[in-house]
Amino acid sequence: MPPEKPQWRELFSEVVTSGLCTGCAGCVVACPYDVLGYDATSGVYRPFHVAEEGGPTDCTHGQRGCTLCTRACPRFRSWESEIDTFLFGRARAEGEDFGVAEEVLLARATDPSLHAAGQDGGLVSAMLVYALENDVIDAALVSRTPADGPAWKAEPAVARNREDVLKTAGSRYTYSANTLAYAEAIEDGAERLALVGMSCQASVPAVMAARKAGKVARRFALTIGLLCSKTFDDPLFPELLADRYAIAGEDITKINIKGVLQIWTRDGGYHEVPLKEAHAWTRPGCLACPDFAAEHADVSTGGIGAFADWTLTIVRTARGRDLLAGMRTAGVVETRSIEEDPGALALLGRLSRVSRRRWPESADPAPRRLAVHGVPSP
Ligand SMILES: Cc1cc2nc3c(=O)[nH]c(=O)nc-3n(C[C@H](O)[C@H](O)[C@H](O)COP(=O)(O)OP(=O)(O)OC[C@H]3O[C@@H](n4cnc5c(N)ncnc54)[C@H](O)[C@@H]3O)c2cc1C
Ligand code: SF4
Numbered sequence: 001m002p003p004e005k006p007q008w009r010e011l012f013s014e015v016v017t018s019g020l021c022t023g024c025a026g027c028v029v030a031c032p033y034d035v036l037g038y039d040a041t042s043g044v045y046r047p048f049h050v051a052e053e054g055g056p057t058d059c060t061h062g063q064r065g066c067t068l069c070t071r072a073c074p075r076f077r078s079w080e081s082e083i084d085t086f087l088f089g090r091a092r093a094e095g096e097d098f099g100v101a102e103e104v105l106l107a108r109a110t111d112p113s114l115h116a117a118g119q120d121g122g123l124v125s126a127m128l129v130y131a132l133e134n135d136v137i138d139a140a141l142v143s144r145t146p147a148d149g150p151a152w153k154a155e156p157a158v159a160r161n162r163e164d165v166l167k168t169a170g171s172r173y174t175y176s177a178n179t180l181a182y183a184e185a186i187e188d189g190a191e192r193l194a195l196v197g198m199s200c201q202a203s204v205p206a207v208m209a210a211r212k213a214g215k216v217a218r219r220f221a222l223t224i225g226l227l228c229s230k231t232f233d234d235p236l237f238p239e240l241l242a243d244r245y246a247i248a249g250e251d252i253t254k255i256n257i258k259g260v261l262q263i264w265t266r267d268g269g270y271h272e273v274p275l276k277e278a279h280a281w282t283r284p285g286c287l288a289c290p291d292f293a294a295e296h297a298d299v300s301t302g303g304i305g306a307f308a309d310w311t312l313t314i315v316r317t318a319r320g321r322d323l324l325a326g327m328r329t330a331g332v333v334e335t336r337s338i339e340e341d342p343g344a345l346a347l348l349g350r351l352s353r354v355s356r357r358r359w360p361e362s363a364d365p366a367p368r369r370l371a372v373h374g375v376p377s378p
């Protein structure tokens with residue numbers, strides 16, 4: 001039998017329509033023939049194949065041997081163990097529920113404007129500014145609020161300098177496939193890119209590199225992951241926040257999730273909405289996602305723990321370690337030991353195990369295995 005060459009046909013049936021697809025758009029940016037589109041309308045966030053070259057379920061280029069979409073998909077078959085082995089040189093050990101990590105610490109930007117603009121400690125923004133200004137990257141794929149849209153809405157964007165980074169800082173809790181900013185970034189000549197994205201997107205550069213997905217893979221020079229348990233569909237804002245809590249979408253200036261939905265409004269107001277009330281608006285692409293901790297990023301970042309204006313930081317790779325070491329030497333970041341906040345580490349483990357239970361038993365067993373055999377919840 002000839003070796004199998006899985007293409008869009010297999011991706012469509014095994015990931016896109018099986019409930020595993022997160023909408024990360026890795027397949028879309030990897031496709032060299034531009035036959036994959038992306039539906040970013042609320043509640044969809046999925047790739048589709050154009051009608052002309054094989055229709056929705058098959059691909060004429062795939063029939064001729066192209067496999068790039070399956071090689072770029074961080075949910076296709078044994079993605080997790082393949083990427084772990086590629087990135088860390090070994091399979092994940094029992095108990096490593098939030099992925100393989102070199103170090104966990106707390107960090108924040110020393111620059112007051114980056115710190116103030118950031119969601120937590122402004123570390124992500126500080127990393128981007130440092131990488132842009134020290135010849136590590138040419139551009140970063142991030143998210144922004146649309147020019148004519150409300151502050152809660154997110155869409156992909158390119159940051160090329162400090163001003164762009166400041167404008168795009170902070171967290172928005174609707175989905176933005178930042179990978180889709182790739183075309184705009186390289187159009188302007190950028191060759192070395194940083195990708196900022198939630199866990200699902202943070203596995204894209206690594207899976208592309210592990211499965212040798214070509215030029216696109218080689219352009220990702222830095223991956224910064226955002227810890228994530230879910231994103232929300234747009235109707236959360238009119239249906240829950242406006243109708244039930246009288247918080248108009250256009251008045252929202254900032255949202256955070258700290259056990260509850262925290263909402264700040266233009267008039268200086270602060271509101272809390274129980275998280276369980278928002279569950280019904282969870283984006284379908286998140287329902288089977290097993291990765292809370294952005295397990296394949298160079299550096300993963302989150303806001304859990306006792307210190308609200310610090311970023312919980314997981315350093316995973318040599319690239320991440322070198323970047324933070326350079327930033328420490330330059331004095332652009334300050335850090336403190338995670339031992340000052342043991343509760344944050346325990347919560348990181350617990351939330352990671354909760355997410356891993358969402359991965360369906362019918363799919364590759366690795367992402368669930370840790371949920372079943374991992375150390376018990378604290
Ligand atoms: C949807 C979402 C869910 C999250 N859930 C959790 C959680 O459950 N627990 C937890 O500890 N942390 C969570 N985080 C991470 C947390 O909110 C912070 O992003 C992280 O701590 C980094 O903070 P910072 O101040 O260093 O980042 P900043 O300096 O503020 O930089 C944040 C970066 O994230 C990008 N970004 C913002 N919103 C989006 C979006 N919707 N899609 C893609 N990129 C975006 C920005 O463009 C910016 O580059 C989540 C983040 C997001 C976006
Ligand atoms: S998970 Fe990402 S790469 Fe895989 S099919 Fe969905 S959008 Fe494409």
Ligand code: SF4
Binds near residue numbers: 289
């Ligand atoms: S839970 Fe977060 S990381 Fe997982 S699919 Fe949803 S947005 Fe992506």
